[in-house]
């Protein structure tokens with residue numbers, strides 16, 4: 153048989169987070185215990201989906217919500233999403249919402265709809281890898297803008313401004329950010345919206361970690377500029393601790409209708425892929441409308457763990473970290489001017505000490521190198537044990 157080759161576009165897709173999991177799985181097969189600080193999934197540690205949300209899912213199955221749903225989402229969930237967005241100052245109606253199989257699918261549909269060959273998208277450097285992968289997949293050019301580690305990884309407005317061109321199709325913000333945990337200041341967001349408005353560029357605002365914050369709260373991007381066409385992304389994965397259920401949405405806040413055609417392109421794709429999971433949509437509605445008590449508890453736990461990790465990082469001469477204001481990530485810097493290859497270092501720590509991180513260059517070759525991403529999701533004793541080993545590693549490293 154003739155060997156079929158994968159397309160160049162498929163080969164261009166990389167996902168650093170899962171790539172390093174392969175050698176870790178091999179070590180596990182050999183019987184080693186790996187301490188995993190690489191997975192952005194609270195359920196992989198000691199967090200769980202709140203009971204009332206699980207009950208809603210089970211109830212949906214029993215009530216026969218097992219057929220296809222409307223392609224853009226069930227009306228009662230769409231109403232709940234409109235309610236959430238409007239309560240945060242994002243002026244949308246039911247026609248502006250499209251529910252998908254997670255933010256990641258929605259992002260894919262957005263880029264598929266808006267990009268032609270050579271179009272550019274401004275993406276925070278470093279950022280969640282599908283932003284770069286999907287822009288490339290749809291023949292666009294991802295352009296990373298600098299986020300400033302010295303300033304808590306806030307977007308660098310001068311750099312962003314210098315990278316706006318006639319081909320810029322969107323500016324993306326991720327707040328709080330993956331992989332840095334940065335919580336963006338309201339003044340920074342206002343400046344981004346002003347820049348976008350000046351050039352007539354829409355903004356994509358990924359707010360999937362919006363309620364997972366520590367000292368301060370998220371300023372929803374919608375509140376920082378009312379005229380700029382905006383696509384807000386959110387879902388059930390993080391705040392409601394159910395990433396395996398795969399539900400997310402885009403809300404088009406678009407008073408001038410500038411995004412009508414893009415929205416039409418997303419709706420066409422949504423119809424062609426039939427619908428997102430029906431029972432999971434019922435559960436997401438329950439999550440949005442039901443008790444929110446678990447959020448404060450989760451944040452308290454995460455903040456304790458963040459502080460343990462920061463203390464341990466501070467005690468290792470070769471490491472430093474900015475203080476994350478939200479999400480559950482930090483992005484420590486490896487203080488070694490001679491370091492050439494952060495992936496090799498992460499794999500070396502894995503091989504020698506059986507602790508798994510993700511290399512920083514996997515989130516941005518330019519602005520992520522020389523770092524690694526870790527989650528502070530594990531229980532305190534696991535974080536302590538991981539850093540005992542990491543401390544030992546840097547002591548022994550020539």
Ligand SMILES: Cc1ncc(COP(=O)(O)O)c(C=O)c1O
Pocket residue numbers: 192253254255256257280326329330358360386387388389395398399400
């Ligand atoms: C910034 C960001 N957006 C989206 C996602 C994934 O969202 P979903 O599970 O809804 O696809 C992640 C997951 O890590 C993320 O970090």
